[in-house]
Amino acid sequence: MSFKNIYFILIRPQLGENIGATARALKNFNFSNLRIVNPRDGWPNEKAKVTSVGAINILNSSKVYNSLEKAVADLNFIIATTSRNRNVNKISIPIDQLNKKIKNKKKIGIIFGPEASGLSNSELSCADCIIKIPTNKNFSSINLSHSVMLFGYEFYKLFKNKKNKPILKNKNLIAKKSEVAKFISFIISSLDKIGFLQPQHKKKSMINSIKNIFYRNNLSNKEIRILLGVFASLNKRNIKKLN
Amino acid sequence: MSFKNIYFILIRPQLGENIGATARALKNFNFSNLRIVNPRDGWPNEKAKVTSVGAINILNSSKVYNSLEKAVADLNFIIATTSRNRNVNKISIPIDQLNKKIKNKKKIGIIFGPEASGLSNSELSCADCIIKIPTNKNFSSINLSHSVMLFGYEFYKLFKNKKNKPILKNKNLIAKKSEVAKFISFIISSLDKIGFLQPQHKKKSMINSIKNIFYRNNLSNKEIRILLGVFASLNKRNIKKLN
Numbered sequence: 001m002s003f004k005n006i007y008f009i010l011i012r013p014q015l016g017e018n019i020g021a022t023a024r025a026l027k028n029f030n031f032s033n034l035r036i037v038n039p040r041d042g043w044p045n046e047k048a049k050v051t052s053v054g055a056i057n058i059l060n061s062s063k064v065y066n067s068l069e070k071a072v073a074d075l076n077f078i079i080a081t082t083s084r085n086r087n088v089n090k091i092s093i094p095i096d097q098l099n100k101k102i103k104n105k106k107k108i109g110i111i112f113g114p115e116a117s118g119l120s121n122s123e124l125s126c127a128d129c130i131i132k133i134p135t136n137k138n139f140s141s142i143n144l145s146h147s148v149m150l151f152g153y154e155f156y157k158l159f160k161n162k163k164n165k166p167i168l169k170n171k172n173l174i175a176k177k178s179e180v181a182k183f184i185s186f187i188i189s190s191l192d193k194i195g196f197l198q199p200q201h202k203k204k205s206m207i208n209s210i211k212n213i214f215y216r217n218n219l220s221n222k223e224i225r226i227l228l229g230v231f232a233s234l235n236k237r238n239i240k241k242l243n
Numbered sequence: 244m245s246f247k248n249i250y251f252i253l254i255r256p257q258l259g260e261n262i263g264a265t266a267r268a269l270k271n272f273n274f275s276n277l278r279i280v281n282p283r284d285g286w287p288n289e290k291a292k293v294t295s296v297g298a299i300n301i302l303n304s305s306k307v308y309n310s311l312e313k314a315v316a317d318l319n320f321i322i323a324t325t326s327r328n329r330n331v332n333k334i335s336i337p338i339d340q341l342n343k344k345i346k347n348k349k350k351i352g353i354i355f356g357p358e359a360s361g362l363s364n365s366e367l368s369c370a371d372c373i374i375k376i377p378t379n380k381n382f383s384s385i386n387l388s389h390s391v392m393l394f395g396y397e398f399y400k401l402f403k404n405k406k407n408k409p410i411l412k413n414k415n416l417i418a419k420k421s422e423v424a425k426f427i428s429f430i431i432s433s434l435d436k437i438g439f440l441q442p443q444h445k446k447k448s449m450i451n452s453i454k455n456i457f458y459r460n461n462l463s464n465k466e467i468r469i470l471l472g473v474f475a476s477l478n479k480r481n482i483k484k485l486n
Contacts, residue, residue: 017260021386028389030379054382089463096400133396134403136273139297143264146271146392153376153393157339160377187473196476209469217456226452230430233439234477 005107006155008148009035009071011123012114016047021145023058024051029152030159034062035071040114068111068123073178077105077218080119080127081112081147083140088121090216092130095154101129102158105174110151115144122204125211126177128218175221183224184214190235248350249398250276251391252314254366255357257283259290264388266301267294272395273402277305280314283357311354311366320348323362323370324355324390326383335373338397344372345401353394358387418464426467427457433478 008026013019013036026034039045043064052059065071072078079101080090093101102108111127113119124130133142133150142150188197188207197203219227251269256262256279269277282288286307295302308314315321322344336344345351354370356362367373376385376393385393431440431450440446462470 021389024386025389027382028378028385030382051386053386054384089466134399135271136399139270139273141297142271143267143294143296143388145386146264146268146389149389149392150396156377156379191473191476194476196473206469209466210473213462213466213470219456223452223456226449227456230434230439230453231477233434233437234474 001102001105002159003030003155004033005105006031007033007035007075007107007109008151009037009068009109009111010039010144010148011037011068011071011111011119012040013112013144014040014115015144016041016045017051018115018144019045020048020051020053020055020059022148023048023055023062024053025145025149025152026058027055028149029156031152031155032058032061034058035065035109036062037065037068037071039064068126069177069181072109072111072126073176073181075107075109075177076174077102077108078127078177078215079108079110080124080130081110081151082118082124082130082132083135083142083147084118086121086124086130088124088130088212090124090127090130090212092132095131095133095150098131098154099158101131109177112144112147122208122211125208126215128216173220175219175224179221179224180215180219183219183228184211186228187214187231190231194235244345244348245402246273246398247276248348249274250278250318250350250352251394252278252280252311252352252354253282253387253391254280254311254314254354254362255283256355256387257358258387259284259288260294261358261387262288263291263294263296263298263302265391266291266298266305267296268388268392268395270298270301271392272399274395274398275301275304277301278308278314278352279305280308280311282307311369315352315354315369318350318352320345320351321370322351322353323367323373324353324376324394325361325367325373326376326378326385326390327361335375338374338376338393341374341397342401344374355387355390418462418467420458422464422467423458423462426462426471427454429471430474433474437478 008031010019010022019039023034026032036043048059049056111119113123133147135142187210191197197206251274253262253265266277269275279286291302292299354362356366376390378385430453434440440449
């Protein structure tokens, strides 16, 4: 577990200035993995180059994706950042207690929402946990690059302080997010076929609830196989019957 | 010693954008005392207003000085910030050990140098101590507002520290273990009916795996209802068919 295991992921960032400032902050703390999902103004971005100052290499090696799912597919543990209190059943811990969450994780992604609105509930549902920066209750909206900065800082301290160094055990155990996503989309399509996701206006929130339950659960590959077996077995006869 | 005892002082700042972002960061952490010494582009500054977002009140109540000496005249203890190693005979401590320096101080000033060069040796000499942000040795130049952000954050934690406990969202909503157990035994009996828990010698370990998945998950009552719905719905037709 070290700098190269951490992936900073900007979701739908709006301002190039913030993307550049993010790159600089990452380099300040020795990180280099930047991923960008659907940047509003396209990519590459001239304004990002200006504010990146000496960190243009981070911008040049960044990867751009057209969906959150693709951006996290190869990662094992996703931390969502939010300044608002969110009504989701996920554990939320203060940022300076990061080390409690990242033990035994192999590839960790931290997702940051867009400047104006933060992460949507659907984006938030893909995360394993929420980490909150403690702030003034009456003014909790933090600049995007400032949030990245604080995460970089806290991870840097963690990795530099040998006493606190998280130990990686059983590193192959936790499934990649792409495996979890495959499993979830299997459940959802099965449920859709038998008419469970009705009425239509509740469908989206039901899907988010199901994602919430399974994404936060650190499922291993073996457990996913078991759950797939469970659902497939329950579903097989339904499908037969429908046909 | 509290938020109002801390004064953030920008020395010869060059970019209005950074002054505005500084104001926002101060407000994020409940600080309000901003002092500015000889801003390059004069004062007030339109670009600062733009990046301050909701913290225009901090800019409006900031005080502008024409010398560092005047800006710190009424303060008791001055902390200088630097990312470079400086050849001055002053004690330098890491930022997360702030508390060791600020005990028993009444009014504390933190001085930040201009973007391009940082504090001059002469300015540095006005400080009681140097506090350094730990960074990548090969890229230690931190954006001005990012440095302010980190100081705000560390002071905020210091003043707020109540042994930050992890918080689980909606803590009243977490289901009792008896509810989880009821749900799990429902799944298991459904699976048993349709012959999923075979062969017999693997049954026990399959049941344990299923328990493992759902017990560690802090399910809420609402989520249990959803899962029960999911399984019941998948199962209904199976049962009908078996009967």
